[in-house]
Amino acid sequence: MAPEESAAPGKGKVMRHVFPRTIRLAAVAAAVIAGAAGAAATRAGAQQTQNFDAVQLDIQQVSGNVYMVVGAGGNTTVLTGPEGVMVVDTQFAPLSGKILDAIRKLSDQPIRWIVNTHMHGDHTGGNEAIAKAGRTRAGGNVVGDIGAAATDTARIIAHEKALNRMVMLDPPLPSAALPTDTFFNARKDLLFNGEAIQMFHQPAAHTDGDLLIHFRRADVVSTGDLFTTTMYPFIDQANGGTIDGYIKALNNILAITVPSNVNEGGTMVIPGHGRLSDEQDVVEYRDMVTIVRDRIREYVMRGMTLDQVKARKPTLDFDPRYANDTGFWTTSMFIEVIYKQMLAAHPPAKTTTPAAQQKRGNK
Amino acid sequence: MTGAALRSALVRLKASAFARSAPARPRRSLGGGGDTTWAAAVAMLSLIAASPAAAQVELSGVWQPRYHEDMPERIPGPELRDYLGLPINDSARQFGDSWDPSRITLPEEQCRVHVSPYILRGPLNLRIWVEKDPKTQDVLAIKMYSSTYEQTRTIWMDGRPHPGPNAPHTWMGFSTGRWDGDMFIVETSHLKQGWIRRNGIAMSDRATYTEYLVLNGDMLTHIGVLVDPVFLTEPLVRSEEFIRSQRDLPAQTWLWVCEPVVEIATQTEGDVPAYLPGEHPFKGEFETKHHLPEFAARGGAETMYPEFKERVREWLLKNPRPPAKGK
Numbered sequence: 001m002a003p004e005e006s007a008a009p010g011k012g013k014v015m016r017h018v019f020p021r022t023i024r025l026a027a028v029a030a031a032v033i034a035g036a037a038g039a040a041a042t043r044a045g046a047q048q049t050q051n052f053d054a055v056q057l058d059i060q061q062v063s064g065n066v067y068m069v070v071g072a073g074g075n076t077t078v079l080t081g082p083e084g085v086m087v088v089d090t091q092f093a094p095l096s097g098k099i100l101d102a103i104r105k106l107s108d109q110p111i112r113w114i115v116n117t118h119m120h121g122d123h124t125g126g127n128e129a130i131a132k133a134g135r136t137r138a139g140g141n142v143v144g145d146i147g148a149a150a151t152d153t154a155r156i157i158a159h160e161k162a163l164n165r166m167v168m169l170d171p172p173l174p175s176a177a178l179p180t181d182t183f184f185n186a187r188k189d190l191l192f193n194g195e196a197i198q199m200f201h202q203p204a205a206h207t208d209g210d211l212l213i214h215f216r217r218a219d220v221v222s223t224g225d226l227f228t229t230t231m232y233p234f235i236d237q238a239n240g241g242t243i244d245g246y247i248k249a250l251n252n253i254l255a256i257t258v259p260s261n262v263n264e265g266g267t268m269v270i271p272g273h274g275r276l277s278d279e280q281d282v283v284e285y286r287d288m289v290t291i292v293r294d295r296i297r298e299y300v301m302r303g304m305t306l307d308q309v310k311a312r313k314p315t316l317d318f319d320p321r322y323a324n325d326t327g328f329w330t331t332s333m334f335i336e337v338i339y340k341q342m343l344a345a346h347p348p349a350k351t352t353t354p355a356a357q358q359k360r361g362n363k
Numbered sequence: 364m365t366g367a368a369l370r371s372a373l374v375r376l377k378a379s380a381f382a383r384s385a386p387a388r389p390r391r392s393l394g395g396g397g398d399t400t401w402a403a404a405v406a407m408l409s410l411i412a413a414s415p416a417a418a419q420v421e422l423s424g425v426w427q428p429r430y431h432e433d434m435p436e437r438i439p440g441p442e443l444r445d446y447l448g449l450p451i452n453d454s455a456r457q458f459g460d461s462w463d464p465s466r467i468t469l470p471e472e473q474c475r476v477h478v479s480p481y482i483l484r485g486p487l488n489l490r491i492w493v494e495k496d497p498k499t500q501d502v503l504a505i506k507m508y509s510s511t512y513e514q515t516r517t518i519w520m521d522g523r524p525h526p527g528p529n530a531p532h533t534w535m536g537f538s539t540g541r542w543d544g545d546m547f548i549v550e551t552s553h554l555k556q557g558w559i560r561r562n563g564i565a566m567s568d569r570a571t572y573t574e575y576l577v578l579n580g581d582m583l584t585h586i587g588v589l590v591d592p593v594f595l596t597e598p599l600v601r602s603e604e605f606i607r608s609q610r611d612l613p614a615q616t617w618l619w620v621c622e623p624v625v626e627i628a629t630q631t632e633g634d635v636p637a638y639l640p641g642e643h644p645f646k647g648e649f650e651t652k653h654h655l656p657e658f659a660a661r662g663g664a665e666t667m668y669p670e671f672k673e674r675v676r677e678w679l680l681k682n683p684r685p686p687a688k689g690k
Contacts, residue, residue: 058529070529251633254471262513263474263621264533264555276531281568283471284556290635291461298639312640317458320593321567 052094057102060276064218065193068270069102071095073122077222077270078103079215081193084112085134087154088213088222089272090126099126100133110135113192115199116158116179117224117272118210119165119239127156128177159201160184162209165239202226202249206233206272208240210249214256221256222270227282229274232315232322232334233289235341243293243338244345250286254279288318296338303348306339420545420578422505425612426489426605433601437484441562445649446662455564455594456661460643462563465627465636474621476512476534478557480572480589483603487511488612505540505547510617518549525552532568547576559589559599564662567593581607597664654684 050072058070062077069076073091076099085107091099103111111134116124134154142150158166158179166178188199196216201209206225213222225234226249235241257267257279269277295314304312315323315331323331430438436445446459466472477485488510494503507516518540525537536554540547551572559566570591577584583605588598638644650660656678665671 058527060529068529247633259474262534263476265531268531275529278531279471280475280555281532284568286633287466287635290633291637294635294637295639313457314640316640317454317461320452320454321569 050092050094052092052098055095055098057095057098059102059105062218062220062268062270062276063215065195066215066218066220067106068276069099071098073125074117074120074225074272075222075270075274076102077213077220078106079193079195079197079218080107080109081195082109083193084109086113086115086192086197087111087130088115089117089123089224090114090130092122092125093129094125096126096129099130111154112136113190114154114156115211115213116156116162117213117222117226118207119158119162120207120225120236123224123272124166124177127179128174130154131156131176155180157181157183157188157190157199159199159209159211161201161203161240162207162211165207165209200252202245202252204240204242204245205249206241206246207236212249212253212256219258219267220270221253221267223253223272225272226250227253227269227271227277227285229271229277229281229285230322231273231324231329232292232318232331234329235334235337237337237341243289243341247286247290247293250282250289253282254286257282288322292318292334293338293342296335297342297346300339300342301346301348306336309339310335419542420547421493422491422547422576422578422583423493424491425608425610426491426583427608428483428487428489429604429606430486432603433484436560438486441560442649442652443562443645444643445562445660446560446564446666447655447659448666449560449564449662450595450597450599450664450667451559451564451662452594452596455559457640458565458594459560459563461637461640463636463638468626468630469635470623470625473623473626474512476514476557477561478554478566479514479516479535479538479551480554480566480570480587481558481561482509482511482514482534483585483587484601485511488616489605490617508617511619512621513617513619525550536572545578547574549574549576559591559594565594567591569593570595583607597667599667654679654682656682 052072055072060068060070062068065080067078067080069078071091072095074089076091077088079086079088085103087099087103090096111130114127114131114134116127131153136151136153136155138150153176156179158181160182161184163179163182166173183199183201186201190197190199195218198214198216200212200214202212203210210224210226212224212226214220215222226246233243233246235243235246253269257269259266259279264278264280267279269279269282271277292315295312296309299309299312299314310332314335319331325331435441443464444460446456449455451459467475476482483489490508492506494506495501496503502520504520505518507518508514509516512534514535516535516538518538520540523539525539530537530553532553532555534555534557536551538549538551540549542548549572551574554566554568554570554572556568557566558564566589570589570593572590573588575586575588577586584602585605586600586602588600589595590598647657649655650657656675659666659671659675659678665674
């Protein structure tokens, strides 16, 4: 490895690093609190309470022309090339100017596409401003019927369920912030800048409208909040999220990723929040979430109450790494959501024997 | 310095490092602060090992580990629920208690690499070399190649900073090195999650690692100080010895090819084998086999220190080992 290629370990290269962590965490907290109640609240609340002026973006080159931009909301993925720019997730609205500045450092081509991995405001807040800074390729009857305005903004892709959630927000989002191109099936493909881009819908995971974005040529997966390195997974039950769907999504990420011959690098993973990752980081996280789910499921099947489950400390081994005792998404809330969903799916057996318990417990 | 002198210094160093001379041992952070006892010990070693900067030692070569130190843990492997001598917290204990060895049957975990704070403790061939700028002959990096998992480690010597918090983490981490006399000091961050002891005692991806390498003739002493704010309550200090090989080794002894396969046909994809907390099927096996008190087997910072032997001795007086069957 040549020295100049190795400013950072692994595949990524540090381009800049000046981001204050506390602001990011606070902003994420505000975002996700609001996510449970509605993304509009995220936008309003976070914008009112955060000093976004202090936020400085950190750009990481991930692979080829794919970059990760870390700011105060969910991580943004940027794909550049001769056909233009694709932006996956747009963070908070007040950061739009800084996001656009970051994009301009990477490419002078027009922004053609925005993709929303899900509906939360910390991932969609910049939709309007960033879309308006872009342009759509269009011609023929489209321009003829609509006029030049048809090309005035970038297009915004999301799953239809994400759009359905976004249009229900109160106060309503401006129409220019809403996805323009949705799909209702399991996958959407797009070839852009010579990059085969696949968007896989993950039903009922973090929300009910999550997308995994796979840049096949660069071999990068942008996960939205289906994977983070900073906290226990936020299961947004109010917007259709489930723990089982979340675990399935994590396993789907693992199905896409392929490590190098030394079991790191290879397919790189841009998380919804946190640092640049690879398959093994997702494995650790998948193991953690699955183990916690399995424990609570077993306790539910044994007929334990929520308080009894909490007394067993089912997350103790992972708490120093992922727990929050205060804020938008506490460990207690994480346990409660799993408990309720397991109780609904696996009601306790009317009779159970120690042998049966042992058999289940050791699975 | 003779080998005997170095060994003597190390004995004193370890005794000093492990001695509980201070009531509270502050956590060390990368690049500064920390444990006064350990710092004093390192300073002592530095004095012993010091020589003019122009005479910095040459670490390049092929090195073979010696396993006399902590041999049962390093070669046959640790027994389940043996946490003795590790400064772990309750979270680390639960992590270890839940770890089912069947976990490594999962294809995605079969080729799991040992992180740099652990990899030198196992069987391996180690090659060290220096990379220099061809124009200036300045040292750019010192490199280590471990045959185990075919890991190449770069220790940057050109003054570059460690990357920021959003950079990826790797098995070997990001390392920078410097000389203190003839002692080579390496500081590592950006590590992946790995093992502290490969019976389920984990090291988190927030751990940092400081190493001290001292050469005495053809013997290389490696001392590692691991700080993990997630799973450890105090720094963990361990050491290993290596002997310089006079000959290179056949090429194939440097290779480690790992290709994951499905090992258990009935295993459902996505299953993660684990024991429920408190329901480990081999609970008590380790302490029963070795006639140790449970409080020793469970580990913790106090089990690292010499005076802990007294607690065990008192327990043994009250709980004498039963006579062996058949005698």
